[in-house]
Amino acid sequence: MGTVVMGKVESGTMCGGDCLLVMPNKAQVKVLAIYCDEDKATSVGPGDNLRVKLSGIEEEDILSGFVLCNVAKPIPTVTEFTAQLQILELLDNAIFTAGYKAVLHVHSVVEECEIVELLQQIDPKTRNP
Structure with missing residues (x-):
């Protein structure tokens, strides 16, 4: 029967019959069918919903x-990464330091995270540490 998922092609192409990896x-x-809007498509490329x-x-x-993603070249996954953040607003006079708990929003994902370490502070006006 199959499972239907929705999304957007960020890069590459996809065709009916392709074998892919869910990361x-x-x-x-295996891709059984592709639908753009209400129409069945044989292949899709970047930007297609x-x-x-x-x-x-x-x-x-x-x-x-x-x-x-492609079975031969799967995308890498991580549990920890280094990010450059710009603090727009802190609630309740919170102190932003190692151990601070935050919510990360990336595309459609909302994930709780914890700041492990602050490496440096950058002056927003000069962009220098």
Whole structure:
């Protein structure tokens, strides 16, 4: 029957019959059908908004933010990364330091995170440390 997912092609192409990988859980899937708007498509490219019918995965195994990618060259996943932040507003006179708990918003993903270490402070006017 298949599982239908929605998303946008960020890079590359996809065709009906392609074997892909769902990251980060590394499930191999096969593209059964592609739909742009209400029309069935044979292939799609960057910028296309679509629905994809997949075999090899169940709906409960997919979360917002998961990515379809090439089996031969899967996208890397991480649990920790270095970021440059611009603080727009701190609530309740909070102190921003190591251990600060925050909510990270990236595309459709909303994830709780913790600041592990502050490496340096950059002056917003001069952009120098």
